[in-house]
Amino acid sequence: MGRIIAVMRVTIHEIARRAGVSPSTVSRALNGKGRMRPETRERILRIARELNYRPNAHARGLATKKTHCVGVGISERHMPVKRSFYNVILSSLESTLASYGYHLVFSVLHNEEIPRCISEGRVDGFIILGTDVQRSLVRTLVKRVPILLVDNHLPGVDAIAVDNTGGAYFAVEHLISHGHRRIAFMVETMGDPNFEERFLGYRKALEDHGISFDERLVVEGRRERGFVRIAVRKFLEIKPLPTAIFAANDYTAAGAISLLREEGLRVPEDVAVVGFDDGEVAAYISPPLTTVFVPRGDMGRLAALRMVELLEGKEKRPRSIVLAPELVRRRSCGCRYVT
Amino acid sequence: MGRIIAVMRVTIHEIARRAGVSPSTVSRALNGKGRMRPETRERILRIARELNYRPNAHARGLATKKTHCVGVGISERHMPVKRSFYNVILSSLESTLASYGYHLVFSVLHNEEIPRCISEGRVDGFIILGTDVQRSLVRTLVKRVPILLVDNHLPGVDAIAVDNTGGAYFAVEHLISHGHRRIAFMVETMGDPNFEERFLGYRKALEDHGISFDERLVVEGRRERGFVRIAVRKFLEIKPLPTAIFAANDYTAAGAISLLREEGLRVPEDVAVVGFDDGEVAAYISPPLTTVFVPRGDMGRLAALRMVELLEGKEKRPRSIVLAPELVRRRSCGCRYVT
DNA sequence: CTGTTAGCGCATTCAA
DNA sequence: TTGAATGCGCTAACAG
Numbered sequence: 001m002g003r004i005i006a007v008m009r010v011t012i013h014e015i016a017r018r019a020g021v022s023p024s025t026v027s028r029a030l031n032g033k034g035r036m037r038p039e040t041r042e043r044i045l046r047i048a049r050e051l052n053y054r055p056n057a058h059a060r061g062l063a064t065k066k067t068h069c070v071g072v073g074i075s076e077r078h079m080p081v082k083r084s085f086y087n088v089i090l091s092s093l094e095s096t097l098a099s100y101g102y103h104l105v106f107s108v109l110h111n112e113e114i115p116r117c118i119s120e121g122r123v124d125g126f127i128i129l130g131t132d133v134q135r136s137l138v139r140t141l142v143k144r145v146p147i148l149l150v151d152n153h154l155p156g157v158d159a160i161a162v163d164n165t166g167g168a169y170f171a172v173e174h175l176i177s178h179g180h181r182r183i184a185f186m187v188e189t190m191g192d193p194n195f196e197e198r199f200l201g202y203r204k205a206l207e208d209h210g211i212s213f214d215e216r217l218v219v220e221g222r223r224e225r226g227f228v229r230i231a232v233r234k235f236l237e238i239k240p241l242p243t244a245i246f247a248a249n250d251y252t253a254a255g256a257i258s259l260l261r262e263e264g265l266r267v268p269e270d271v272a273v274v275g276f277d278d279g280e281v282a283a284y285i286s287p288p289l290t291t292v293f294v295p296r297g298d299m300g301r302l303a304a305l306r307m308v309e310l311l312e313g314k315e316k317r318p319r320s321i322v323l324a325p326e327l328v329r330r331r332s333c334g335c336r337y338v339t
Numbered sequence: 340m341g342r343i344i345a346v347m348r349v350t351i352h353e354i355a356r357r358a359g360v361s362p363s364t365v366s367r368a369l370n371g372k373g374r375m376r377p378e379t380r381e382r383i384l385r386i387a388r389e390l391n392y393r394p395n396a397h398a399r400g401l402a403t404k405k406t407h408c409v410g411v412g413i414s415e416r417h418m419p420v421k422r423s424f425y426n427v428i429l430s431s432l433e434s435t436l437a438s439y440g441y442h443l444v445f446s447v448l449h450n451e452e453i454p455r456c457i458s459e460g461r462v463d464g465f466i467i468l469g470t471d472v473q474r475s476l477v478r479t480l481v482k483r484v485p486i487l488l489v490d491n492h493l494p495g496v497d498a499i500a501v502d503n504t505g506g507a508y509f510a511v512e513h514l515i516s517h518g519h520r521r522i523a524f525m526v527e528t529m530g531d532p533n534f535e536e537r538f539l540g541y542r543k544a545l546e547d548h549g550i551s552f553d554e555r556l557v558v559e560g561r562r563e564r565g566f567v568r569i570a571v572r573k574f575l576e577i578k579p580l581p582t583a584i585f586a587a588n589d590y591t592a593a594g595a596i597s598l599l600r601e602e603g604l605r606v607p608e609d610v611a612v613v614g615f616d617d618g619e620v621a622a623y624i625s626p627p628l629t630t631v632f633v634p635r636g637d638m639g640r641l642a643a644l645r646m647v648e649l650l651e652g653k654e655k656r657p658r659s660i661v662l663a664p665e666l667v668r669r670r671s672c673g674c675r676y677v678t
Numbered sequence: 679c680t681g682t683t684a685g686c687g688c689a690t691t692c693a694a
Numbered sequence: 695t696t697g698a699a700t701g702c703g704c705t706a707a708c709a710g
Contacts, residue, residue, distance in 0.1 A: 009460065011687055022697045027689055036695055057459040058400035059687030062702045067397070069444075069461075076434075087426040094447050095415075103456055105408075106445040108433050117442055120396040121348065122408075254623040261625050284593040285624045286600050350703055361681045366705060375679055398703030401686045682709075691700075 010051045018051075019044050030055070070102050070307055071123035073109040075132035085279055085296065086129050089150060092300030093127065100308045112137055118144055125307050128152065131193050146310040150303045151194065158310065159320040160303045164194050164276075167292040167325035168201025171274045172246050174290070174327055176209050178272060178334045180244040184217040184235055186256060187248035188227050195248045198276060202246055217242055221252070228255030236263065243271060244333075250275040254285050257332060268334040278328050288330035295323050349390045357390075358383045369394070409441050409646055410462035412448040414471035424618055424635065425468050428489060431639030432466065439647045451476055457483055464646050467491065470532045485649040489642045490533065497649065498659040499642045503533050503615075506631040506664035507540025510613045511585050513629070513666055515548050517611060517673045519583040523556040523574055525595060526587035527566050534587045537615060541585055556581055560591070567594030575602065582610060583672075589614040593624050596671060607673040617667050627669035634662050 012026040019026065021040065028034050029044040030053075047053075061067050072093060074086055094104045102124075105117045112134055117123045118141065125146040128138065138154055141147050146158070153159040175183050185202045187195050203213050219234045221227025231252070235245070247253035253275030257267050265271055267287055275282065278293035302321060310316060329335045351365040358365065360379065367373050368383040369392075386392075400406050411432060413425055433443045441463075444456045451473055456462045457480065464485040467477065477493055480486050488498040514522050524541045526534050542552050558573045560566025570591065574584065586592035592614030596606050604610055606626055614621065617632035641660060649655060668674045 009687095012689095013687080023687090024689075024698080025696055027687095028696090031689080033689090034695085040695080054458040054460070056401070056687050057461045058397045058406070059702090060689080061397035062395070062401050062704090063687080063689045065702075072445075074430075076430075087429075090426075090429075090445065091413075091415075091447055094445055098446065098455070101455075103461060104445045106411075106429065106433055106443045107437065108430055116437070116440075119393040121393070122396045122442060251623075258623060258625045258627070281620050281623050284590075284597060284620050286597045288597070348703095352703080362703090363682080363705075364680055367680085370705085372706090373679080379679080395703050398686090399705075401688090402703080402705040404686075680710085682707105684705105684707085686703105686705090688702090689700105690702105692698090694695105694697080 009056070010053045011056070012053075015044060015047050015051060015053060018047050066311075067122055067124050068102050069105050069117070069123045070097055070304075070311075071105045071107060071115055071117045071126040072129065073107050073115055073126060073133075074129040075109045077132050085277060085294075088296040089129060089300040089303070092297045093304050096301045096304030097307070100304070102304075102308065109133060109137075114140065114144075124311050127303055127307060146307065146316075148303055148307050148310065150299055153193075153320055156318050158306060158318050160299050160306065160323070161320070162294050162299070162323045162325050164197035164325075165201035165204065167276060167294070167327075168198035168246065169205045170201075170325075170327045171276065171290075171292050172202050172205035173209070174329070174333060175244045175246060175272060175274055176205065176211070178244075180242075180272060181211055182214075182217065182240070182242040183211075183244040183246055184219055184238065184242040185248070186219045186221075186231050186235065186245050186252055188221045188231075188252055190220060192248075198248050228252055229259060232256050232259040232263075241271070244268075245271060245273045247273060247275045250277045250279040250282050250289060250291055253289055253291065253332070254281045257285060257287075257289070268332050272334045273332045275332075282328070283330070287332045290330045290333035290335060291328055293326045293328045295325070298323060348395070349392045350395070351392075354383060354386050354390060354392060357386050405650075406461055406463050407441050408444050408456070408462045409436055409643075409650075410444045410446060410454055410456045410465040411468065412446045412454055412465060412472075413468040414448045416471050424616060424633075427635040428468060428639040428642070431636045432643050435640045435643030436646070439643070441643075441647065448472060448476075453479065453483075463650050466642055466646060485646065485655075487642055487646050487649065489638055492532075492659055495657050497645060497657050499638050499645065499662070500659070501633050501638070501662045501664050503536035503664075504540035504543065506615060506633070506666075507537035507585065508544045509540075509664075509666045510615065510629075510631050511541050511544035512548070513668070513672060514583045514585060514611060514613055515544065515550070517583075519581075519611060520550055521553075521556065521579070521581040522550075522583040522585055523558055523577065523581040524587070525558045525560075525570050525574060525584050525591055527560045527570075527591055529559060537587050567591055568598060571595050571598040571602075580610070584610060584612045586612060586614045589616045589618040589621050589628060589630055592628055592630065592671070593620045596624060596626075596628070607671050611673045612671045614671075621667070621669070624671075626671045629669045629672035629674060630667055632665045632667045634664070637662060 012023045016023045016026045026044050029041045097104050107115045127148045129150050131152040149159040153161050206213055219231045221231035253273050257273050267273055275289050275291035278291045282289040282291050351362045355362040355365045365383050368380045436443050444462055446454045466487045468489050470491040492498040492500050545552055558570045560570035592612050596612050606612055614628050614630035617630045621628040621630050
């Protein structure tokens with residue numbers, strides 16, 4: 001019998017027994033609710049600590065209808081490309097959520113399906129990473145739990161995003177400052193809202209600098225594995241060849257650089273290249289890629305903070321936070337004497 | 340009143356009421372336990388479907404003492420470098436676990452701390468990614484829930500790992516087949532068991548090919564940001580300069596290539612380089628990196644499968660699964676006419 | 679084959 | 695300030 005008790009997880013009943021009070025008193029003491037004699041409270045807390053008591057999440061969840069879990073979903077279609085991008089966000093999300101006592105339930109989103117963690121009531125809120133989610137799904141989910149979009153936005157839904165247009169503007173402006181006038185825009189596919197916004201920034205920068213937009217300089221790949229090769233091939237057919245490329249993301253930029261060099265073109269001498277994201281590759285390719293840094297760590301942290309506020313705070317009117325990206329000058333743009 | 344019921348989450352009581360049976364019968368029907376009249380069962384299932392019933396995870400967990408959640412932890416110190424590596428594993432883990440009805444609770448491990456998801460009884464088992472975990476922690480956790488190590492191993496604990504020694508052996512043997520005799524081993528720091536094993540494979544390959552090991556050819560960085568630069572500097576001081584480098588991972592290899600080129604050395608003509616991991620960068624740097632492919636997707640899938648077996652199956656004696664890595668020939672080793 | 683009963687561990691009324 | 699009673703939604707003995 002003694003053995004069994006020793007093995008059993010310690011519950012508030014056990015603490016109550018040892019403290020000579022009732023379970024409900026223990027519950028109150030542990031949660032700091034209501035007034036009670038300080039010495040009673042302290043005795044209870046001490047015993048709880050000694051016994052290394054941890055409340056059972058299920059029991060608590062059943063009673064309070066709160067799970068202290070936040071779901072985080074990413075579209076399965078995003079995985080191949082944006083992997084490392086979202087990984088940074090994921091870890092900062094977890095750290096921040098953890099500091100508020102929340103757990104992170106990770107799930108891959110499959111088209112229109114409602115994530116099981118939501119339908120089973122396992123999470124208090126849900127954070128969606130990326131643009132590759134059906135809007136209708138989001139609209140459905142919003143009715144179930146607080147939803148937060150990261151790296152994406154939708155009217156009326158809370159979101160943390162980055163100023164794609166502004167970032168692209170800086171990138172292109174930088175190329176212009178290097179003397180480039182014929183700057184191509186290279187993108188996997190225009191479908192992605194983030195890419196659309198970057199395209200807008202590209203056009204605006206050209207326009208503001210008196211360069212008329214030439215749609216022949218827009219090279220689009222296709223939504224598939226070898227899209228960079230397709231895009232580069234299209235690029236090489238442009239006459240005369242543009243002197244620079246603004247790529248919608250690093251993945252595309254890195255692929256382009258590697259393929260251009262295969263064709264005997266020098267980067268940045270023959271073709272300057274600027275990317276977007278400042279992902280893992282950026283610093284490791286040669287030449288190191290000039291790109292737009294997206295504050296992924298901040299995005300994760302802010303997303304977690306906002307979610308906690310949504311769950312516990314008072315300010316629940318949808319709010320969209322837009323972070324400013326930053327140009328990171330390396331060498332693919334033609335800059336010298338930089339890392 | 341009708342409204343309230345409409346808003347309430349549907350429970351087995353509601354289904355029982357509509358089906359004209361008791362809640363326990365509904366429970367049995369839903370879980371397929373015990374025998375019962377087929378028509379009763381079907382009626383219950385139909386109603387459940389119509390009402391879009393989903394069992395409440397907490398209630399079920401409280402009653403069965405199973406959470407249907409698996410925790411996945413990664414050391415905070417691993418995050419900066421192995422990010423993208425573990426991301427692939429993470430998504431395949433989730434997909435596989437999900438197909439068995441399990442959820443993935445992601446958490447970052449902090450030194451000796453017991454993950455809260457374990458102490459709060461939120462997970463049935465726990466998967467640890469990577470080598471950067473205190474053994475003592477693992478020993479502690481093993482007493483709480485089934486533990487599975489991925490990309491790591493410890494006597495007596497279930498594990499899914501890759502044959503680092505074998506992979507390194509192939510990599511070095513390949514360099515030797517290109518005619519190299521003076522091959523350097525470049526590593527961030529020898530502390531990591533995976534790196535130690537790769538070092539073993541390096542030595543063994545040299546030995547088997549009649550090349551005596553020269554410890555001056557081992558260049559170690561340091562556990563910090565600029566370690567590749569330090570390592571490359573050391574490398575450049577070796578006289579005569581080795582003609583090839585086997586790097587303990589892609590991260591190091593990619594950094595080395597970029598720095599070597601800055602020094603005016605050609606890769607692979609002056610120095611051939613082979614990495615390990617086949618991470619995101621490998622295909623995107625130039626020259627594309629010859630490296631050892633680690634089947635991360637398989638690792639995740641197998642880990643999930645094994646964990647489910649640990650939780651539900653009979654075969655619980657610790658088992659360690661070692662996967663065979665594969666050499667991916669690109670161009671940094673000197674191979675031609677390959678991708 | 680099915681209903682009744684009794685918890686699972688905790689929070690929260692309501693009394694005392 | 696504290697205790698007893700109740701219920702969260704579900705499963706599992708035990709009866710019937």
